[in-house]
Amino acid sequence: MxxxxxxxxxxxxxxxxxxxxxxxxxxxxxxxxxxxxxxxxxxxxxxxxxxxxxxxxxxxxxxxxxxxxxxxxxxxxxxxxxxxxxxxxxxxxxxxxxxxxxxxxxxxxxxxxxxxxxxxxxxxRQEIIRQLKAEGVFDLQKELSLPLFCQRIAVISSETAAGYGDFRNQLTDNPYGFKFLTWLFPAIMQGDGVEQSVIQALDRINDVIDDFDCVVIIRGGGATSDMSGFDTLALAENVANFPLPIITGIGHDRDESILDMVSHTRVKTPTAAASLLVDHLKQVLDALNDAQDTITLCAQQKLSTLNAQLSAISEAIPRLFSIVKTRQEARLDTYYQRIAHQMGLKLSTLNAQLSTIESKIPMVLERRLTSERHRLEILEEKVHSLDPALLLKRGYSITLFHGKAVRAPQDLKAGDEIETRLEKGTVVSKVLKY
Missing domain, CATH: 2.40.50.140 (Nucleic acid-binding proteins)
Incomplete structure (x- = not known):
């Protein structure tokens, strides 16, 4: 082997x-x-x-x-x-x-x-779109409105992208002299890092969201093949739920990413995004000018109408014054006659009342004199009954000191000279003791 x-x-x-x-x-x-x-x-x-x-x-x-x-x-x-x-x-x-x-x-x-x-x-893509619609966020950005004076712009773009420079130049050199404030939040705009980078940029903007009116996401050129990073669910959800309007200018005529679909407004290029903002402000300016012209015209028409009315009134015043004067004189004459008649009636009534009172006076006086005479007689009897002479006749005496009746021994002291009145004379004494 x-x-x-x-x-x-x-x-x-x-x-x-x-x-x-x-x-x-x-x-x-x-x-x-x-x-x-x-x-x-x-x-x-x-x-x-x-x-x-x-x-x-x-x-x-x-x-x-x-x-x-x-x-x-x-x-x-x-x-x-x-x-x-x-x-x-x-x-x-x-x-x-x-x-x-x-x-x-x-x-x-x-x-x-x-x-x-x-x-x-x-x-x-269809699955992502379906999921966004199921979540109810697909059209959220469309419900937002660009502020009337949309001039504070948060920009998400590559710092070195030519498109970002074009965007700024388009805003700065606008023919109407509008002033825009742009602040760049750098992000990766192509390749695998697009999704996370753009989301991070949105998070940074959200931290200072009160400083801006809208967000612009722009991509200056680049191959169509780099568009895949803008077709992700996470990025679409972040954009759809963002509280400021988001304008996208990341593609070309035939390329519409999911990010474009969920954004507030989609344009073709960065310069188109700048033109959109300039045109929006121009529309606001035109609306203000139209409103100013309308207000001026309405004010002029109102003044013209009032002037015409004033002229008509001025011309009518002498005639109206003559009519009013005649009417008032007639009314015054009527009032005078009524007053004279009423005064006559009142005087007649008062004279009748005076005659009645005059006829009653002697009888009333006689009655009053009789009553007062009787009252005087009663008082005279009371005064007579209180006359000290009557008391003296009854054997009483009155002791006076300096012309005043002495009521208690304590009112006198040794050596005081007192006067005692009797029925048939007066005795002067000196107090030795008491």
Missing amino acids: KDKRLTLYELNSLVKEVIECEMPNEYWVEAELSECHESRGHCYMELIQKDEQTATPIAKAQTRCWASKWMIVRPYFERTTGQRLHAGMKVLLKVKAQFHEAYGFSWIVSDIDPTYTLGDMARK
């Missing part, structure tokens, strides 16, 4: 002969790309097939497309699909088995069917 041993090269050559003899044909194979990169003009791919239930890889294979084929296949594929070959993409490849003594086994690509990939891409 040891005499039949082979070198590795001989063994690999044998395998190569078997494969070339048993598998001489080319085969169309469906697979997913897990890796794809170019080197020296050649394209190196790794194909993978996953279990539909668990997504676990169940088959892998190395694939190569040599430069002679790749320079033909690649432009056609990208022109048809609008995308570059990248990991995660499903493809339909025409391959032939090849075994190389030094490099081992690989499948050699001779053709790629772009229509297969287009179908898969379309299915993915």
Whole structure:
């Protein structure tokens, strides 16, 4: 057995002969790309097939497309699909088995069917659109309105992109002299990092959202094949739910990404986005000018009408004054006659009342005099009954000190001279003690 041993090269050559003899044909194979990169003009791919239930890889294979084929296949594929070959993409490849003594086994690509990939891409796009509509966010941006004075613009773009410069120049050099404030939030605008980079830029804008009126996402040129980064669910959800209107200018006439679909407004290019903002502000200015003209016209018409009315009133005033004067004089004359008549009636009534009162006065006076006379007689009797002389006649005496009646011994002191009145005379005494 040891005499039949082979070198590795001989063994690999044998395998190569078997494969070339048993598998001489080319085969169309469906697979997913897990890796794809170019080197020296050649394209190196790794194909993978996953279990539909668990997504676990169940088959892998190395694939190569040599430069002679790749320079033909690649432009056609990208022109048809609008995308570059990248990991995660499903493809339909025409391959032939090849075994190389030094490099081992690989499948050699001779053709790629772009229509297969287009179908898969379309299915993915439709699934994303369906999911966005099911979530109720697909048209959220369309419900927003650009602010009337939309001048503070947050821009998401590549910092070195020519499109960003074109956008700023278009705003700055607008023919109306409008002033815009733009602030760049740099992001990757092509390749695999688009989704996460743009989302991060939106998050940064959201942190200072009160400083801006809208967001513009622009991409200055670039291949159509770089558009795949704008067809992702996560990015579409972030844009759809963003609280500011988002304007996109990332594609060309025939390329509409899912990002374009969910944005507030989609335009073709960065300069078109700038023109949109300038035109929007011009429309606002025109509306303000129209409103000003309308207000001025209405004011002038109102003033003209009022002036005409004032002139008519001025002309009518003398005539109206004469009529009013005549009417007022007639009313005053009527009032005078009424007052004179009422005064006559009132005087007659008062004279009658005065005559009645005058006739009653003697009787009332006599009655009052009789009453007062009687009252005086009663008072006189009371005064007479209280006359001190009557008390003196009854044997009482009155002691006076300085003309006032003494009521208690305490009112006097030793040496005071007092006067005692009796019925038939007066006695003067001096107090010795009490």
